Every structure is written in structure tokens, then in C-alpha cells.
Amino acid sequence: MIEARLQLARAGFSLDVALALPERGVSALFGPSGCGKTTVLRALAGLERAAGRVSIGGEVWQDDATRRFEPTHRRAIGYVIQEAALFPHLDVRGNLAYGLKRVARGERRIALDRAVELLGLGDLMKRRPDTLSGGERQRVAIARALATSPRLLLMDEPLAALDARRKAELLPYLDQLHEQLGLPIVYVSHAVDEVARLADHLVLMEQGRVLADGALADMLARLDLPVAFGDDAGVVLDAEVGARDAEWQLARLDAEQGACSIWARDHGLPVGRRVRLRLLARDVSLTRTPQTGTSIGNQLRGIVETIAPDAHPALVLVRVRVGRAPVVARLTRRSAHALELAEGMPVWAQVKTVALME
Numbered sequence: 001m002i003e004a005r006l007q008l009a010r011a012g013f014s015l016d017v018a019l020a021l022p023e024r025g026v027s028a029l030f031g032p033s034g035c036g037k038t039t040v041l042r043a044l045a046g047l048e049r050a051a052g053r054v055s056i057g058g059e060v061w062q063d064d065a066t067r068r069f070e071p072t073h074r075r076a077i078g079y080v081i082q083e084a085a086l087f088p089h090l091d092v093r094g095n096l097a098y099g100l101k102r103v104a105r106g107e108r109r110i111a112l113d114r115a116v117e118l119l120g121l122g123d124l125m126k127r128r129p130d131t132l133s134g135g136e137r138q139r140v141a142i143a144r145a146l147a148t149s150p151r152l153l154l155m156d157e158p159l160a161a162l163d164a165r166r167k168a169e170l171l172p173y174l175d176q177l178h179e180q181l182g183l184p185i186v187y188v189s190h191a192v193d194e195v196a197r198l199a200d201h202l203v204l205m206e207q208g209r210v211l212a213d214g215a216l217a218d219m220l221a222r223l224d225l226p227v228a229f230g231d232d233a234g235v236v237l238d239a240e241v242g243a244r245d246a247e248w249q250l251a252r253l254d255a256e257q258g259a260c261s262i263w264a265r266d267h268g269l270p271v272g273r274r275v276r277l278r279l280l281a282r283d284v285s286l287t288r289t290p291q292t293g294t295s296i297g298n299q300l301r302g303i304v305e306t307i308a309p310d311a312h313p314a315l316v317l318v319r320v321r322v323g324r325a326p327v328v329a330r331l332t333r334r335s336a337h338a339l340e341l342a343e344g345m346p347v348w349a350q351v352k353t354v355a356l357m358e
Contacts, residue, residue, distance in 0.1 A: 001057070002027070002152065002184060006043050008050040015039050015050060015208040023057055025200035026178055026185045028216075030192075036208040037188040041154050044186065045079055046072040056152055056184075078145030078153045082161045084137035086129040092140050093125040100147045115146040118176050135166035139173055146183075153177075153185045159194060174198055192232040196220070196278050221326040223308035223317045233317070234280035235328050241273045253277055253356070259323025262298050264354040278355040281317060281330035285350045288339060298351040302327065304343055307336065320349050327351070 002021040008014065015036045021027040029037040042048035046061065046069070054062040061070045086095050100112055116122055119139040129137055138158055145153060158174075159167045171194075177185070178198060189195055195202060195216070203213040204225060212225055219225065221235050242254035244266055251266040253275060262277065269275065290299055302322035310317050316336050318329045327349045341347070 002044075002055075002186070004040070004044060004054045005052040006040060006050040006054070007052055008039065008043070008048070013208060015043075017205070017208070017210050019203065019210070019213070021184070021186065021203070022201055023184050024182055026187050026198050027201040027203065028187045028189060028195045028199035029203050029205060030189060030195050030199075031205035031211075032190060035205040037190075037205055038156055039208075040205075041156050041186060041188050044152070045077050045154055046070060046075050059151075076149070076151040078142075078148050078150035080138075080142050080145050080153070080155045080158045082157050084129070084134075084141040086137060086140060086144075088129050091126050091128050092121060092132075095129070095140055096121075096144050096147050098144065112147050115143040118146075118180060119143045119173050133166060134162050135169045138162065138170055142173075142177070146177075146181075150183065153183055155185060156188045157190075159189075159191070171197060192229050193278075196234075196236050197276065217326075221319060221328060223306055223319055223328070230311070231282060232280065233328065233330065234278060234283075235326050237277045237279065237325055239275055239277050241269050241271050241275060243271060253354070256324045260300060260325035260327075262300070262351060262354050264356055267356055275356055279327060279351055280353070280355070281328045283351065283353040284327055284329035285352070286318060286320070286329050286331065286335075286339060286341070287348045287350060290348050291350065294350070296350045296352055298354070300327065300349045300351065302347060302349055304341055304345045304347055306343065307341060320347060322349060 001023055004019045007016050017040060029040060031037055039048055043050040044054060051064055052062065053064065060068060061075050062068060087098065090098065096112060119142055121139060121143055124132065124136060159170060162170065187198060199216045202216045202219040204211045204219065212219065217236050237255040239253045239255040241251050242258065242261060243252040249266045250263050252261055252263055254261045255277065300322045302320040304318060305321050306319045308317050310330060314332055316331055316333050318331060318336065318341060320327045320329065329349060
């Protein structure tokens with residue numbers, strides 16, 4: 001467990017958070033700019049002197065009660081920021097070797113060759129930073145952080161400086177880190193799409209405080225939090241490719257052991273491949289009966305669980321349980337009234353668009 005109790009006060013801002021994050025997977029700190037996400041990350045790294053206590057897996061890095069404070073260079077962390085900050089006079093191999101020098105040979109838990117393989121750097125080793133794209137530079141920066149064999153990887157909006165194309169290029173590499181390394185990652189972002197794709201655990205922050213935290217799927221399905229996600233409110237489902245339709249180039253994606261099946265564009269993934277789906281509330285509509293003569297091919301039978309007000313008074317959010325999978329729809333209050341929606345009522349959820357996050 002990664003545990004932190006941090007307090008900090010300065011002009012115009014105060015931080016007061018208590019965190020208990022899993023020691024495996026990606027924990028995302030999410031919230032608007034200025035809410036304290038980066039301050040928390042810097043405090044975990046020892047770069048910001050907040051009051052309190054920080055420990056990972058029982059190893060204490062800070063405990064003000066016993067006057068213990070490990071400086072940054074004695075904390076087994078890797079730190080990646082928005083800018084790659086590579087040494088311009090060194091090629092990629094030299095930059096990675098610099099990170100490797102920080103760790104005694106007997107303490108190296110992540111082989112450099114492994115980091116190079118995961119980040120796809122094999123063909124870049126002799127190139128200088130000024131010849132690399134923004135996405136390539138960030139991949140090198142991440143590999144350099146991994147070369148230090150950290151117990152904890154801290155990432156402060158590593159995709160923020162990239163355009164959409166470079167961001168799309170880098171995301172699959174972050175997926176690889178997520179899937180193949182047991183290394184815990186604390187990931188700062190205010191981009192919902194990044195969090196939905198990468199995170200396992202979500203900490204929602206607001207004005208220096210933790211508004212809510214928990215497993216990503218549970219957090220996104222809560223109807224008391226969507227104001228934080230705005231138009232991107234929706235749910236994430238873990239699924240697998242259940243079948244492929246070659247004629248129409250579609251794939252059936254099964255969540256909850258097939259209790260919730262959705263057809264989407266075929267991305268060429270094999271049957272049995274685990275995937276993550278994102279269903280936005282704005283792309284889900286509800287009906288009392290199954291529809292015919294419609295272009296919406298995904299119609300899921302479920303039960304209304306909860307109806308809650310949305311940020312705008314004209315709208316409501318409705319959570320429907322399809323098998324054990326939650327689906328959230330954003331409707332006008334007038335539509336909800338016309339359908340006479342009530343908790344426990346059977347309905348059909350029509351899913352217009354599915355985002356497949358491989």
C-alpha cells in the first residue's frame with residue numbers, strides 16, 4: 001500500500017489529503033488545474049516539503065512524528081514530467097545509461113533491455129534528442145526513469161505537451177508498462193480519456209482536497225461525481241473479444257462473462273483478447289421497449305438503478321444495470337418524465353458509440 005497524509009499551506013492555496021493507493025497498477029490523480037495534483041506528486045517524491053507521513057509497502061519515507069524525512073535521492077522513485085528533459089549532448093543510449101548509473105548493480109530490478117523493449121527504443125539508441133519526435137523523447141524519458149529500478153513511478157501529465165497524433169502513438173506504450181510491469185504508477189492528469197484508458201484506481205481532487213477515490217470503474221459509475229467529468233461522463237467496462245464478423249468488420253465485445261455484449265468496429269484483435277470499453281453517457285439513450293427500424297445496433301436490456309440530477313437543471317443521469325455491468329445515460333428531464341422512469345423499472349439502453357481502448 002502507498003500511504004500518504006500530507007498538509008501544506010501557502011499563499012492562496014492549502015493542501016490536506018489522505019491517500020491509500022494500491023501497490024500495483026495505475027493510480028490517477030485527476031482534477032482541474034490548480035487542485036493540488038502536482039503538489040501531491042512532488043511531496044511523494046520529496047521535492048515538496050509538506051507536513052505529514054509517506055510510506056510505500058511499509059518503508060517509511062517521511063514521518064514528521066519521528067522527524068524522519070528521506071531526501072529525494074534516497075527514495076526509490078522514477079519521475080517523468082511534461083517535458084522529456086533529456087541531455088542534448090548524449091544519444092538515447094547515453095541518456096539511458098545515465099539513469100542506470102544511479103542504481104547499484106545488485107539493486108537493479110528492471111533490466112535496461114526490458115525497458116528498451118517495452119518502450120520500443122531499439123532503433124533509436126544512437127540518435128540525439130533533437131532528432132526525435134515529441135513522443136519518442138517522452139518514451140526515452142520514461143525508459144530512463146525505469147532504468148533507475150524505482151519502487152514507484154511518478155508521472156506528471158506526461159502527454160500534455162504532445163499533439164493528438166503523438167499522444168495516440170505513446171498511449172500503447174503506457175499500456176505495455178501497465179500490463180507487463182508490477183510497478184505501481186501514480187499518474188497526474190486532467191484528461192478524462194487518459195485516465196479512462198490507463199487507470200485502475202482514481203483519486204478525484206478539488207481545491208487541495210480529495211473529493212472521492214476508489215476503483216476506476218466504480219468511480220466513473222457514480223452519479224454524484226459526473227460534474228467533475230463534464231461532457232465526458234460515462235463508464236468503463238473490462239471485456240474481451242467474443243466474436244468477429246468478417247462480413248461487416250465488426251467485433252462482439254463481452255463484459256461480465258457475456259451478460260453485457262456490445263458490437264463495435266473490428267480492430268483486428270483476436271477472440272479472447274482482453275480490452276477496455278468506454279461508454280459515454282451522452283451516447284446512451286433509453287427506451288421502454290426494444291426498437292426496430294433504427295440504426296442503433298446495440299440495445300441492452302437492463303434495470304434502472306438510480307436517477308440523479310446532472311450539472312444542468314434540464315438534464316438527469318440514469319444508471320442502468322445490464323447484468324452486473326453499469327451503463328449511464330444522460331437524458332433531458334422531460335424525456336425521463338415522458339418515459340415515466342423509476343428505480344427498478346426494466347428498460348433498454350441503446351448504445352450509439354463505443355470507444356475501444358486496447
